[in-house]
Amino acid sequence: MINKTALYVLWLREMKRFVRAKSRVVGALAMPLFFLAFLGLGFRKMTIPGISEDVNYIRFLVPGILGMSLLFSSTFGGLSVLWDKEFGFLKEIMVAPVSRVSIVLGRIAGGVTTALIQSVLILAISFLMGFKIISVLLFLLSLAFMVLISVTFLGLGLIFASKMKDIQGFSIVMNFVIFPLFFLSGALYPLENFPAWLRYLSHIDPLTYGIDGLRASLIGISSYSIVFNLLMMVIFSSVMIILGTYFFEKSEGV
Amino acid sequence: MYAIKVDNLTKKFNDVVAVDHISFIVDAGELFGLLGPNGAGKTTVINMLSTLLKPTSGYGAVVGFDISKSKDDVRCSIGVVFQEPALDIKLTGRENLEFHAMMYGLGKEERRKRIKEVLELVELTEKESVLVEKYSGGMKRRLEIARGLIHKPKVLFLDEPTLGLDTQTRRHIWNYIKKLNKEGEVTIILTSHYMEEADFLCDRVAIMDNGKFVASDSPEKLKDILGGDVVSMEIEGDPESLMGQLKSLEWIETSTKHGEVLSLTMEKGERRIPQLINAAQKNGVNVTCVHLRKPSLEDVFLHFTGRTIREQEASQSERNRAMIRARMGRRR
Numbered sequence: 145m146i147n148k149t150a151l152y153v154l155w156l157r158e159m160k161r162f163v164r165a166k167s168r169v170v171g172a173l174a175m176p177l178f179f180l181a182f183l184g185l186g187f188r189k190m191t192i193p194g195i196s197e198d199v200n201y202i203r204f205l206v207p208g209i210l211g212m213s214l215l216f217s218s219t220f221g222g223l224s225v226l227w228d229k230e231f232g233f234l235k236e237i238m239v240a241p242v243s244r245v246s247i248v249l250g251r252i253a254g255g256v257t258t259a260l261i262q263s264v265l266i267l268a269i270s271f272l273m274g275f276k277i278i279s280v281l282l283f284l285l286s287l288a289f290m291v292l293i294s295v296t297f298l299g300l301g302l303i304f305a306s307k308m309k310d311i312q313g314f315s316i317v318m319n320f321v322i323f324p325l326f327f328l329s330g331a332l333y334p335l336e337n338f339p340a341w342l343r344y345l346s347h348i349d350p351l352t353y354g355i356d357g358l359r360a361s362l363i364g365i366s367s368y369s370i371v372f373n374l375l376m377m378v379i380f381s382s383v384m385i386i387l388g389t390y391f392f393e394k395s396e397g398v
Numbered sequence: 399m400y401a402i403k404v405d406n407l408t409k410k411f412n413d414v415v416a417v418d419h420i421s422f423i424v425d426a427g428e429l430f431g432l433l434g435p436n437g438a439g440k441t442t443v444i445n446m447l448s449t450l451l452k453p454t455s456g457y458g459a460v461v462g463f464d465i466s467k468s469k470d471d472v473r474c475s476i477g478v479v480f481q482e483p484a485l486d487i488k489l490t491g492r493e494n495l496e497f498h499a500m501m502y503g504l505g506k507e508e509r510r511k512r513i514k515e516v517l518e519l520v521e522l523t524e525k526e527s528v529l530v531e532k533y534s535g536g537m538k539r540r541l542e543i544a545r546g547l548i549h550k551p552k553v554l555f556l557d558e559p560t561l562g563l564d565t566q567t568r569r570h571i572w573n574y575i576k577k578l579n580k581e582g583e584v585t586i587i588l589t590s591h592y593m594e595e596a597d598f599l600c601d602r603v604a605i606m607d608n609g610k611f612v613a614s615d616s617p618e619k620l621k622d623i624l625g626g627d628v629v630s631m632e633i634e635g636d637p638e639s640l641m642g643q644l645k646s647l648e649w650i651e652t653s654t655k656h657g658e659v660l661s662l663t664m665e666k667g668e669r670r671i672p673q674l675i676n677a678a679q680k681n682g683v684n685v686t687c688v689h690l691r692k693p694s695l696e697d698v699f700l701h702f703t704g705r706t707i708r709e710q711e712a713s714q715s716e717r718n719r720a721m722i723r724a725r726m727g728r729r730r
Binding site: 242 | 448449450451452470471473474476478480482483484485486488489493497498500501502503528545
C-alpha cells in the first residue's frame with residue numbers, strides 16, 4: 145500500500161525546492177522572528193495575569209512563536225498542492241502508479257522536515273536572545289510536539305487544497321482559519337484570561353495543546369499535563385492525516 | 399492485440415455531456431489520432447483513459463486493464479504528455495526525469511541508462527542540469543515526451559503535442575513521434591486540432607465533434623469519401639437554382655454551401671471548372687474566384703459537420719463556458 149520510493153521521491157523534491165528557494169526560507173523565518181523581537185521587547189516589563197512574575201514574557205512567548213511558525217508553514221505546505229495544480233505538476237503525480245496514501249505521506253514528510261528546520265532555526269536564534277531550556281530530555285520531547293503540530297496542520301492544508309479548485313481561496317483560509325487558530329491557541333497570552341465562551345473555542349483548537357505541550361517541555365509551565373497534551377496531539381494529527389488522505393483521494397487530478 | 403478498447407464511454411459534468419457514448423478500438427502499435435475542435439471532448443477522453451477522471455458510464459480498457467478497476471495497472475502501462483506543461487520548473491530537466499523514473503519503480507542502473515537514452519532522443523543532454531524554468535516552450539515539450547518514455551510505456555498519450563509551438567519545432571516533434579512509433583513499437587494516441595498534423599502522423603483518425611465520433615478511418619480513406627478534388631467557388635447572387643442544377647450532375651460527388659463559398663468534390667476537377675462557371679452564369683450567378691485542391695482532413699471535417707473547424711471552435715466557446723461553470727459548481 146505504501147510505496148517507500150515514491151514517499152522518498154516526494155520528500156526529496158520538497159527538500160530540493162526548499163534549499164533552492166532561499167528567499168522563501170528567509171521570508172518564513174522573518175515573521176516569527178519579528179513577532180518574537182517586537183512583542184518580546186514591547187511587553188518585556190509588563191506583568192501579565194496568568195504568567196507568574198519570575199517568568200519573563202520572552203520566555204513565555206518563544207514556544208508560542210514556534211507554534212505559530214509551525215502552524216503557518218505547515219498549513220501552507222498542505223495548501224501547496226494547489227500550486228502543483230496551478231503549474232500542472234499535480235497531474236504528473238496523479239498518473240504515477242503509486243497509492244494516493246504514499247503521495248500524501250511523502251508530502252507530509254517533506255512538509256514536516258522543512259517546518260522542523262525552520263523551528264530549530266527560530267529556537268537557535270532565541271537561544272542567542274537569552275532563551276534557555278530546562279532539560280535536554282524535555283527538549284527532545286518538544287521536537288515530538290513540533291512534528292505533531294506540523295503533521296496536524298499539513299493535513300488541514302491538504303483538506304482545504306483538495307476541496308479548493310485554485311489558489312483564489314487562499315486568503316480566505318488565511319484570514320478565517322489560520323489566524324483564528326493562531327489567536328485561539330494562547331500563543332501570545334495565557335488562555336486563563338479569555339472569557340469562558342472563548343476558552344471553550346480554544347479547546348477545539350489543536351494548536352492549544354501543541355503550544356501548551358511546547359511550553360511544558362521547553363519552559364516547564366503549562367495549563368495541562370504533558371501526557372494529556374501529547375495524547376491530544378496524537379489524536380488530532382492522526383485524524384488530520386486520515387481526513388487529508390481521504391479528501392485527496394476523492395479529489396480528481398484535473 | 400488491442401492497445402485500447404472503449405465501449406460507450408461517457409463523461410458528464412453536471413448536465414453538460416463532454417463525451418457522449420463513444421466506442422473505438424486501437425490496435426497495438428497503431429498511431430491513432432483524436433481530431434476535432436477545442437472543446438470537442440478529446441482531452442476528457444485522454445483524462446479518462448489515463449485514470450485522472452472517472453467515467454460517468456461505459457467501459458474503457460488500456461492493454462486489457464479496466465480503467466475504473468485496475469487503475470495502477472493502467473498507470474504502469476501508459477505514458478502521458480498533457481496539453482499543459484506538467485513539469486516541476488524549480489527542478490532541473492534531469493531531476494524531473496529522475497523523479498519520474500523513481501516513481502515508476504526503475505532501479506538505479508536502469509534509471510541512469512534510460513535517462514541517458516531519452517535525453518539523447520530529444521537532444522536535451524546538454525541542458526540536463528538547467529532548471530526547467532529556463533527552458534523554452536519547445537524544450538519543455540521535448541522533455542515531457544522524454545519523460546513519458548522513460549518507463550517504456552506500452553501506450554503513449556500525447557494531448558496536443560505541438561500546441562503553441564513554432565513550425566520548426568513542430569516538425570521536429572512530428573519526426574520524433576513518427577520515429578518512436580515505428581522503432582519503439584509504442585502505441586500512440588494523440589489529440590490535435592491541427593488537421594495537417596493528424597494527416598501527416600496518424601495511421602487512423604477519429605473525428606470528434608460535440609463529444610461524439612462523427613467519422614473514423616485512415617486519413618486517406620476519409621479523404622476518398624470526398625472523391626478526387628475539391629473545387630471551391632466564391633459566388634455572388636442567389637445560388638438556389640444553381641445548387642439545384644449542380645445536384646443533378648452525376649459527376650459531382652458532394653456539394654456544400656458555406657457562406658459565399660460553394661465546395662464541390664469531383665474527379666478531374668481541373669477539366670470541370672469551365673463547365674461549372676458556365677452553369678453558374680446560366681443560373682444568373684457570378685463566380686468571383688475559383689480554387690482547386692486535393693481534399694484535406696479539413697474538408698472531411700466540413701463534410702461531416704457542415705462547418706469549418708474554426709467556426710466550430712467559435713460556437714464551442716459558449717459550450718465550453720457552460721462546461722467550466724458546471725465543473726466549478728461540482729467542486730464547490
